[in-house]
Amino acid sequence: MPTTVPSPDLPRTRALRANKLGALWAVVGRAMSDAMQAHSESSVAILLWLYHWAPVGVVELGRVVGLSQPACSRAVDKLMAEGLLLKAPSGGREVWLELSPEGRARAEELQAARLRACDRLLAALSPQERSTMADLLDKLLAAPVADRAYARHVCRFCDHGVCDGPACPVGCRATELEARQRSDGA
Secondary structure: OOOOOOOOOHHHHHHHHHHHHHHHHHHHHHHHHHHHHOOOOOHHHHHHHHHOOOOEEEEHHHHOOOOOOOHHHHHHHHHHHHEEEEEEOOOOOOEEEEEEEEHHHHHHHHHHHHHHHHHHOOOOOOHHHHHHHHHHHHHHHOOOOHHHHHHHHHHOOOOOOOOOHHHOHHHHHHHHHHHHHHHHHO
């Protein structure tokens, strides 16, 4: 019989729900890993972020992706060696990056694979359940947003052509917080 670790701060029902949410992370994570083909998570995030927001400097890219500047530079060097990234003129000292035509095609492939993998997971739900899930995801995604930097990190894999403006609960929450900070400071 399995040994259970008691959760003194959560009643059993809440602990069970939290446990299932953690298991969902593993399921989604596996689907995402399979969709990434031979690329690392950080490389995919770099390609997808640059697809929507290039040109971007290495320092900003590292913040978004969650890598130190040296680690981001190494990932960028690898992607450049594969012919997926190009240096762009910045007008300053920092190196700006953009996708090569091959990088753009790879980013499109990766994004399509990512969306298909997640859509396959949602196929287990009825249309009504998918609608309910979408509403619940909006709440869960917006709740922890503390600032724009966090929002960018959460959305580093997103298809910003699909999820933008009012369709993005993460970006909307960051915008709401920024507006509140401006009004509090005025």
